Amino acid sequence: MTVTTPPTLRQLVTRSDDHPALVVPESGASLSYAALQRALDRAAGRLAALGVREGDRVALVAANGPALVIAFLAAAARGAAAAPLNPALGVAEMTAELDDLRITRLLHDGSAAAATAAAETQVAASSMGMRDALLQVDDEAGEPVEDAGDPGALALLLHTSGTTSKPKTVPIRQRNLIASTGVIAQGYGLHGDDVTMCVMPLFHVHGLVATVLATLSTGGTVVLPRFRPSTFWDDVASHGATWYTAVPTIHARLLTRARELPRAPRHNLRFVRSCSAPLPTVLWRRYEDTIDAPLVEAYGMTEAAHQMSSNPLPPAERRPGTVGQATGVEITPLDDDWRPVPAGEDGEVAVRGPSVVDQYLDNPAATAASFRDGWFRTGDVGKLSADGYLTLVGRVKELINRAGEKISPYEVEEALLSHPAVAEAAVYPVPDEKYGEQVGAVVVLQGEATPKELTAHCADRLAAFKRPALVTILPEIPKGPTGKVQRRNLAGLVAR
Incomplete structure (x- = not known):
């Protein structure tokens, strides 16, 4: 019996010809696969010269671009765990991240905040950038070195989004990332002629795995623009993009931009993917009507190295309001005692499979609450249909x-978004002396409407107890750095 050794992250990139791998529209820079292979070898050698070894924790602070991609894969080739951090963090936030993650080396693209935070935490720091299509690390010499990565080694340290509680650190191994990457590449039929636009930040598992790793593993091209809705559709046309993936709030912004154009955007998109937050059915329909490309909703979490389920590409059934069927993992809703609930009944969604991690880092209490027998409780309430389509509540x-009645914010948001004047909606609990909690909503308009009109609109679509008791119109809804709505901040925002 032949035992196949799983690849390392460095070994995912197998192409080595002149086909473009990474493209930066603003500078016109284009890195071929041959140049990328040389850059990865040289970068791994330079990290070795800096003393980066197996088990080290390397923070990466840089804007989306080739340097960040190369640094991540080079760190994996050294057997180190990378911790990509949001370059917009201030000094205090960056210092807290470095300290919490126990970083041993920091690479940055000239960020003053990163350099200051490194000095305060006594973390060795080096600047990085691109010159002659090769990663430069303080101009120190470094020869190519053998791939020291291991499929079982920690490859990525990421914090959970913390939308409902204090963020936890997720330790993702190379094998988890490889499993998730393979599922995405296979499920969407990615190939060497595909071109994707990278609009998600690479300090988030969505952009790193779905956009970059899945594309490079199949020999396609990743375009790394500075994301701007005003130029996005021009970039899609000029680079011949065949797909992209983003959160629903970004799809909404791009839809708005497309509707502002004198004619429908030109494109070669064979599909568009939505993940990391619920996709309202209304937005799904409006997007497809305008863009004329299939919009496919998927479901992912950091603890599963991203994707856990997805609606399939046409001609298979894409079922609106669901996140599709399990991809590469088992999915089952559980009751409070970790027992599966029957099909069609609500339970807390749990997953297990090769992409799923087995613990939180240095947090035994959170690990005990969320992990058992290979299963991970996601914190999402959902139900499975008899044929395996998952609906999130x-x-x-x-x-x-509300007085014992559990209300899904997604259902109320769908009702609000069905009004033609509503561009965005977010629903949250409002404390109430009589009922315990009432439904509150904030909306962003794209036309004329009053809170009273919007409440009346919901009355035709929702049971009385689900209707918003408070509707607030805002110029924008606060979101996190990856585009997720920060529901826990809404009550305080409205109260001001």
């Missing part, structure tokens, strides 16, 4: 409890 801690 809401986060366990985001469901609104």
Whole structure:
């Protein structure tokens, strides 16, 4: 019996010809696969010269671009765990991240905040950038070195989004990333002629795995623009993009931009993917009507190295309001005692499989609460149909409890978004002396409407107990750095 050794992250990149791998529209820079292979070898050698070894924790602070991609894969080739951090963090936030993650080396692209935070935490720091299509690390010499990565080694340290509680650190191994990457590449039929636009930040598992790793593993091209809705559709046309993936809020912004154009955008998109937050059915339909490309909703979490389920590409059934069927993992809703609930009944969604991690880092209490026998409880409430399509109801801690009635914020948001004047909607619990909690909503308009009109609109679509008791119109809804709505901040924002 032949035992196949799983590849390392460095070994995912097998192409080595002149086909473009990484493209930067603003500078016109294009890195071929041959140049990328040389850059990865040289970067790994330079990291070795800096003393980066197996088991080290390397923070990466840089804007989306080739340097960040190369640094991540080079760190994996050294057997180190990378911790990509949001370059917009201030000094205090960056210092806290470095300290919490116990970073041993920091690479940055000239960030003053990163350099200051490194000095305060006594973390060795080096600047990085691109010159002659090769990663430069303080101009120190470094010869190519053998791939020291291991499929079982920690490859990525990421914090959870913390939308309902204090963020936890997720230790993702190379094998988890490889499993998730393979599922995405296979499920969407990615190939060497595909071109994707990278619009998600690479300090988030969505952009890093779905956009970059899945594309490079199949020999396609990743375009790394500075994301701007005003130029996005021009970039899609000029680079011949065949797909991209983003959160629903970004799809909404791009849809708005497309509707502002004198004619429908030119494109070669064979599909568009939505993940990391619920996709309202209304947005799904509006997007497809305008863009004329299939929009496919998927479901992912950091703890599963991203994707856990997806609706399939046409001609298979894409079922609106669901996140599709399991991809590469088992999915089952559980009751409070970790027992599966029957098909069609609500339970807390749990997953297990090769992409799923087995613990939180240095947090035994959170690990005990969320992991058991290979299963991970996601914190999402959902139900499975008899044929395996998963419908999400809401986060366990985001469901609104009105006198014992549990209300899904997603259902109320769908009702609000069905009004033609509503561009965005977010629903949250409002404390109430009589009912415990009532439904509150904030909306962003794209036309004329009053809170009273919007409440009346919901009355035709929702049971009385689900209707918003408070509707607030805002110029924008606060979101995190990856585009997720920060529901826990909404009550305080409205109260001001």
